Amino acid sequence: MSNTSIRLGDVATYINGYAFKPEDRGNEGLPIIRIQDLTGNAYDLGFYNGDYPEKIEINDGDVLISWSASLGVYIWNRGKALLNQHIFKVSFDKAPIDKQYFVYAVRHKLAEMGSKTHGATMKHIVKKDFDAILIPYPSISEQEDIALKLNKASRIIEARQQELQKLDNLIKARFVEMFGDPADISRKDKVELSEICEKITDGEHGSVARVPNGHPFLNAKQILKNGRIDWDTITYVGDEDHQRIYKRCNPVEGDILLTTTGTIGNVAIMPKAEEVSMDRGITLIKIDRQKVTSEFVAELLKQPSIQTEMGVNVHASAIGHLFMNRVKKLPAILPSMESQAEFTAFVRQVDKSKVAVQKSLDETQLLFNSLMQKYFG
Numbered sequence: 001m002s003n004t005s006i007r008l009g010d011v012a013t014y015i016n017g018y019a020f021k022p023e024d025r026g027n028e029g030l031p032i033i034r035i036q037d038l039t040g041n042a043y044d045l046g047f048y049n050g051d052y053p054e055k056i057e058i059n060d061g062d063v064l065i066s067w068s069a070s071l072g073v074y075i076w077n078r079g080k081a082l083l084n085q086h087i088f089k090v091s092f093d094k095a096p097i098d099k100q101y102f103v104y105a106v107r108h109k110l111a112e113m114g115s116k117t118h119g120a121t122m123k124h125i126v127k128k129d130f131d132a133i134l135i136p137y138p139s140i141s142e143q144e145d146i147a148l149k150l151n152k153a154s155r156i157i158e159a160r161q162q163e164l165q166k167l168d169n170l171i172k173a174r175f176v177e178m179f180g181d182p183a184d185i186s187r188k189d190k191v192e193l194s195e196i197c198e199k200i201t202d203g204e205h206g207s208v209a210r211v212p213n214g215h216p217f218l219n220a221k222q223i224l225k226n227g228r229i230d231w232d233t234i235t236y237v238g239d240e241d242h243q244r245i246y247k248r249c250n251p252v253e254g255d256i257l258l259t260t261t262g263t264i265g266n267v268a269i270m271p272k273a274e275e276v277s278m279d280r281g282i283t284l285i286k287i288d289r290q291k292v293t294s295e296f297v298a299e300l301l302k303q304p305s306i307q308t309e310m311g312v313n314v315h316a317s318a319i320g321h322l323f324m325n326r327v328k329k330l331p332a333i334l335p336s337m338e339s340q341a342e343f344t345a346f347v348r349q350v351d352k353s354k355v356a357v358q359k360s361l362d363e364t365q366l367l368f369n370s371l372m373q374k375y376f377g
Helices: 035-039 099-108 110-114 127-132 140-179 239-248 294-302 304-312 324-328 337-376
Strands: 005-007 013-016 030-033 063-066 072-075 081-083 087-091 134-136 190-192 197-202 210-218 235-237 256-259 267-269 282-287 331-333
Touching: 030 035, 035 063, 035 072, 063 099, 072 099, 099 110, 099 134, 099 140, 099 337, 134 337, 140 294, 140 337, 197 324, 210 239, 235 239, 256 294, 267 294, 282 294, 282 324, 294 304, 294 331, 294 337, 304 331
Parallel strands: 030 081
Antiparallel strands: 005 134, 013 087, 063 072, 063 087, 190 331, 197 282, 210 235, 256 267, 256 282
């Protein structure tokens, strides 16, 4: 592969979106696309039905780069729309380059872009710094070959992720089939979460010094949406701090971990592991194992109605927080242990399939990462 590089500013023209005003937005016309739409966190953003400069119109296949708040590069595929500010539409009019190759190259440079951001309330990269970023620039045929290999790995990753989502949906459907909506106020078996638990508490509230080696220290970011715990990014605390924290908040195998700061409502079942400490962003839920199973409570907390209840009770601040007194009062139900045991057996069987799919996903992701490193450094 050629060692030639090219500046982003010499590859294409980057057209910024329009600063739509609140009064511009209505219920008819073309949708106004903001960064939230690209990252998957969209909410009602409105439509525009007036005149607009043609350059801010986007269509399927257009490459978009968010350069403020959340840096990213995307290929748009949701129809004709209009571009709001803080997003570039890429016009490939300066140098021959494969579109897919360009997207992969820019994605690999997002960390570098992040190191160049400015601003206190909304981080952003200024145009001159953006233009100066270098990407490898091999021949078009090499670009197409690289994009082909990365696309193949990406498709496998996407397929595995979809398989995992389908298996999760299978568990959700089984829960609803067996137990219905736990937040239904007409239920006769409704209880509060605290009534099926022995203890509900959260982790350390103060700052804790980290050490190179010691006891694992979990934070909310390490409890992932898919129910896994990200052990790869774990930090460590010393024995004295750990013993002090663990005395009050002691997660053991089968306990439920619920994120209650920042991203609210991610749920994991604590696996068999060495002792860990946690910060206050995670609430520890010790279930009453005479009344409920871990799998039942974990899935109960994932139900849409319960997730909505959590959202309603979040304390609004710079970083949202769901306080323990609200967690304790979350709606719950208490079906028979026999039905819970049946559901638990079903979940564990599905989890075996998930482990196999996850293994394949991890292997393919590792291959993809190594290819990205090989081609883009």
